[in-house]
Amino acid sequence: ETGVTQTPRHLVMGMTNKKSLKCEQHLGHNAMYWYKQSAKKPLELMFVYSLEERVENNSVPSRFSPECPNSSHLFLHLHTLQPEDSALYLCASSQDVQGTYNEQFFGPGTRLTVL
Amino acid sequence: GQNIDQPTEMTATEGAIVQINCTYQTSGFNGLFWYQQHAGEAPTFLSYNVLDGLEEKGRFSSFLSRSKGYSYLLLKELQMKDSASYLCAVSDSNYQLIWGAGTKLIIKP
Helix, strand or coil, X not given: CCCEEEXXXXXXXXXXXXXXXXXXXXXXXXXXEXXXXXXXXXCEEEEEEECCEEXXXXXXXXXXXXXXXECCEEEEEEECCCHHHCEEEEEEEECCCCCXXXXXXXXXXEEXXXX | CCEEECCCEEEEECCCCEEEEEEEECCCCCCEEEEEECCCCCCEEEEEECCCEEEEECCEEXXXXXXXXXXXXXXXXXXXXXXXXXXXEEECCCCCEEECXXXXXXXXX
């Protein structure tokens, strides 16, 4: 148990659907992250939040929309996705955004398939 | 640009020793992390190096040479449960983690 949970674990959606991924951390951390993990590729950082404020957006298409209502919860809203968006979406948290030894704790991920 | 290189796949025998290398080129350096990820599971933290040298933690050790932009993860007394992907990540000048693509380690009996 890493203290970071994600739901759903698996999601299949059509290109016209709207769905949301949920992440919750029970570690009292101030920073939360969304990553995309595709096979045989490095983890791609999508969004970073620090104390509910977005501090990083790595040129992610607008069909991905994050929401951070408080420091424990993070959502990723999905709409009109493309098949190439199929991947494992990982949520992570850390004590803060900056600082050395800033270990990130990961959730188990949501395996997303876009048909 | 920023780049992390590690082998795609390695195979080793149960009970043996294996070394997984990682080389990096990043804008700034605030430490290097190794994570383990079993198939279908979350990456979990293994080690952190910010100064040159060897950090030992049980069967796992991690080495860093900042001048060479090089690190390795050493796994001793390999067990079947060590079959996993091993991810190398460097914290850059903005404390953003730059990730390698991971090394899939296959352990054979």
